[in-house]
Amino acid sequence: MSIDNSYSPSGATLPLEQQRGPAYWLQRAVQGLGTLSGVSVGLLALLWFALTLGAYPLLIPDEGRYVGVALSMLESGDYLVPRLDGLPFFHKPPLHYWLTALSLKVLGVNFVGARLVPALMAALLIAGMHAFLKRHASQHHAGWTALILLSSPLLFGASHYANLDMTVAALISSCVLLGGHAALQMEQGRPYRLALMGLYATAGLAFLAKGLIGILIPGGILVFWLVGRGQWRILLRLFSLTGLGVLLLVATPWMWAMQARYPGFFDYYIVYQHFQRFLETGFNNPQPFWFYFALMPVATLSWTPFLFRRARGTGMQPDGLFAVRALMLSALLTVLLFFSIPSSKLVGYVLPAIGPWAFFLADTVIRQTQRDGEAKVARRAVWSLAVGVLLCLVAVVTMVVRPQVNSRELGRVLAAEYQQGDQVVFLNNYRYDLGFYVPGLMGVSVMGRWDDPEIMRTDSWRKELLEAASFEPQRGALTLIDRATLRQQLCRDSKTVFWLIGGPDAVRQSQVLNHAQRLYEDQRIALWRFDQDDHDFMCGGTPKVVQPKTSVLPDR
Structure with a gap:
């Protein structure tokens, strides 16, 4: 089969009165393309x-x-x-x-x-x-x-x-x-x-x-x-x-x-x-x-x-x-x-x-x-x-x-004070884009009820993280933590700065946040800093070292 690439529709030239109008230039653009x-x-x-x-x-x-x-x-x-x-x-x-x-x-x-x-x-x-x-x-x-x-x-x-x-x-x-x-x-x-x-x-x-x-x-x-x-x-x-x-x-x-x-x-x-x-x-x-x-x-x-x-x-x-x-x-x-x-x-x-x-x-x-x-x-x-x-x-x-939900402002505030060795913990939520705005962000944990069987029944960020953790259970146990493990981590090392990220109403659900300094808040997300002063006030005494739990992660 041979195709004639010189094919052209009839009426190849626009009327003279149209030749400098938008239709003329559009036709020229199509011919040029x-x-x-x-x-x-x-x-x-x-x-x-x-x-x-x-x-x-x-x-x-x-x-x-x-x-x-x-x-x-x-x-x-x-x-x-x-x-x-x-x-x-x-x-x-x-x-x-x-x-x-x-x-x-x-x-x-x-x-x-x-x-x-x-x-x-x-x-x-x-x-x-x-x-x-x-x-x-x-x-x-x-x-x-x-x-x-x-x-x-x-x-x-x-x-x-x-x-x-x-x-x-x-x-x-x-x-x-x-x-x-x-x-x-x-x-x-x-x-x-x-x-x-x-x-x-x-x-x-x-x-x-x-x-x-x-x-x-x-x-x-x-x-x-x-x-x-x-x-x-x-x-x-x-x-x-x-x-x-x-x-x-x-x-x-x-x-x-x-x-x-x-x-x-x-x-x-x-x-x-x-x-x-x-x-x-x-x-x-x-x-x-x-x-x-x-x-x-x-x-x-x-x-x-x-x-x-x-x-x-x-x-x-x-x-x-x-x-x-x-x-x-x-x-x-x-x-x-x-x-x-x-x-x-x-x-x-x-x-x-x-x-x-x-x-x-x-x-x-x-x-x-x-x-x-x-x-x-x-x-x-x-x-x-x-x-x-x-x-x-x-x-x-x-x-x-009218920008959509994003973490640019949250990241700007965190990036201004975040240092290597700090610990970032999401509280029952997760922002995929935070690392884009905080260079070198490491040591991120996510607190939630990871033993909830409902997680695996629908697509969600929880399911994605839980499935990912199943391939490396030891790392997963350090990343996906529950409420008790978070409290143990906060009281384990008074020299570590913790950055806690959750919904603005999370303070009503966590006694920890009553002792932390809120540095950022919008309608959907808030950022708290938990450092040595907060540690001494909340924990007191000498903390005990407790190993993180691993039983909440499914086997792969």
Whole structure:
């Protein structure tokens, strides 16, 4: 199959009276985007995302958690074991942590360094879509798709959110596009081996970013696409023993290293995290089956009306793009259906579908141009672009003017007086992001009822810490303490300064806080200092050394 990349809609020139208006410049921008390379478009996208990456503090829990794990790697020099509060954290694979740690090392511990990885991955997704469509569809499809993605509120928000979702989406999208390119090259009798090896290598990276779905989702998309088109021979040729070796070389060494160090790793990481969690119902954000199907029109809100105009238009005419449309449809439906099965549905899971969705919007815009003329459609597109960009900027301004819960001010107060050797204790709460604002923060304990069986029944910070502690019980016993152990620690060494962090009303629940100095308080969190003077007043006498309890931690 040969694709004519010179494809252009009719009415290529706007009327003279329109040539210097917004519609004219938008059409010029789309044409310019179409002629650029995928790398150039990716760099433009990165610049657009990077402008506002540092505008507001880290959001908790997710940004604080994932950036905190990466920061612990950077500070400790141990890049092999992801750690949460010093405990092994195996909820997710390590690739995103490695990349974020590298970003923090290069750019420093700041908000831009913390969020650079999702911005890079969003730019990679746009660059990949552009390069693929420019090669296998048309410059107009590449340009319009890139423009729609750049102004998508969902993609813009994901590029500013330091968790794993954007990394996973970009790598899954890269797998699909590399596989699609290799298959189309095979059909056309052109070189394909480099793209094929890229497919397997990227699948290995996707596994290191999210686990098995990094292989299953792109694999399923390509299988459904080729089987649906009757391309059985091409499907068989995509299977490569050399490629499989590349995938295993990229994906498995870290797992084997963790299994060798922690014998229960495979059971927890593969069986529980990959299979049991997929079907269980006790996780956050349960939503109905149709949630993601309703979310997609919102993801590109300002461009979605084009779909309804297209529904009233003429039928599609043959243009040689059946294979490309079929691949995008397979990608869109596979992602939506796969993530609709679990009851827990987080918005970021649908990101691998945003590229194909934008393609169909771009395809609709181009076909409306054929029907209604370039000038009329371009005027509509100007409003769509303006509204999309405005929504993105309003979201940033809102986060600046009305910041979400974070520990920046708490961290500023603590960092001003914290010294190495001090002990920080959270009281029935936990702030993932505190270490980001307090350089060198160590010796953090969390007081709570860790023997409560309800902890393991729902997703929460308590469950994450308790599961992490099960891999290193001795360290866990020092980190996860109960009320009696805290009191013993406070009275054991009068020379240690304790920093106690809890809710503002915690003073009514703890006699200890009656003897401590409160240094910070907002509506959600407070900070107390407990030092030698407080020790003498509360404890008196000569303290006895008591070993911490270990029985509250489950066996792994």
